[in-house]
């Protein structure tokens with residue numbers, strides 16, 4: 001279907017209904033297909049999705065694409081691993097892989113649990129909290145400790161706004177249509193973040209040696225302070241904003257699905273490792289992938305099922321649409337964690353919340369282990385009562401965020417009641 005007044009109206013209606021560009025993307029996908037161009041003045045990127053396109057973009061034809069772009073993400077991250085290509089990228093990536101290797105993850109378990117407890121210890125019994133905010137505190141403290149051995153507890157209040165501003169700076173906005181639009185109000189906040197990171201680097205250089213964390217790997221490789229800052233900022237943002245969104249979306253989903261929520265609490269109480277928790281995390285990542293789109297520049301002409309994209313064009317591969325493709329997923333828009341209960345039933349490259357190929361997410365194993373630990377701990381210690389579950393919508397920021405937040409009443413669970421509930425659950429599972 002070519003762009004028509006009907007399609008224009010359908011796109012507009014979807015925008016008003018969903019209050020985000022996700023609705024229009026879904027309408028374009030339904031009415032045009034797995035290849036289309038966003039029809040905005042001055043911004044006409046191509047969008048592709050589905051397992052075949054994902055394989056081309058992530059694996060077989062990835063060398064025809066560049067990650068480095070001319071946008072605020074590149075302005076901010078400069079030479080960060082996320083926005084470089086070729087040998088430069090591979091060099092940084094190799095340096096940063098060891099501390100994030102699955103074999104290294106058990107070393108973070110205790111810290112992740114302690115950090116979760118430290119944040120939740122501040123919650124007043126019965127308080128109303130936004131789990132998007134609480135998740136961000138937990139995820140930020142965890143990433144700074146894991147990668148740079150920094151306890152940022154006392155720094156969080158003054159870093160909070162600057163970090164949110166840095167995230168806002170790289171989120172979609174009017175700059176998409178007008179690249180050089182003046183953007184006042186960011187400079188001083190971005191400087192606070194930079195000064196903080198440069199301070200951590202200087203401190204470590206003074207100490208000569210440190211724990212073999214990610215920062216130490218970068219220093220030992222002889223990189224300049226500027227390039228180390230670029231990697232640190234990249235990892236800090238990519239490594240916490242995503243986990244924040246994932247945790248918050250899990251709470252949003254549990255709020256919307258009370259029966260699954262209740263089963264999950266029982267299972268977390270009675271089993272050491274909850275299969276349902278894994279399924280809930282996977283299904284949340286399918287419906288609300290924190291990184292919902294991969295952003296590329298076409299360096300050499302590509303062809304998607306007969307549709308060419310010339311060199312020099314912008315291209316997005318949509319993780320969101322791939323993971324909701326009705327040709328691949330049954331009841332694609334419904335939250336059904338059990339679809340992950342018996343292994344994969346969909347084709348390879350149809351489930352790509354961490355991307356794929358050689359540039360798949362460097363923190364995929366870390367992010368999943370972190371989510372499991374944080375959620376297990378919080379569900380064990382608190383009862384979460386949803387307050388706005390039906391009014392949450394997906395907002396396209398730097399990640400896909402639940403807005404206007406995930407509001408919940410948080411009640412500390414009574415230890416005695418918890419263990420008797422757990423015993424009852426264990427007995428019933430033995431009897432069944």
Ligand code: HEM
Pocket residue numbers: 081082083093100234235238239240242243246289290291293294295352353354355356358359360361362363364366367368
């Ligand atoms: C739930 C958590 C996370 C999700 C859903 C996620 C998702 C993704 C996705 C989809 C990509 C590929 C994007 C593309 O193809 O354009 C990616 C890349 C990346 N992620 Fe994650 N991520 C998560 C956690 C993390 C963590 C914890 C870290 C760091 C500790 C991290 C650091 C990175 C980096 C540096 C890249 C770029 C890798 C490269 O280009 O070589 N992410 N992530």
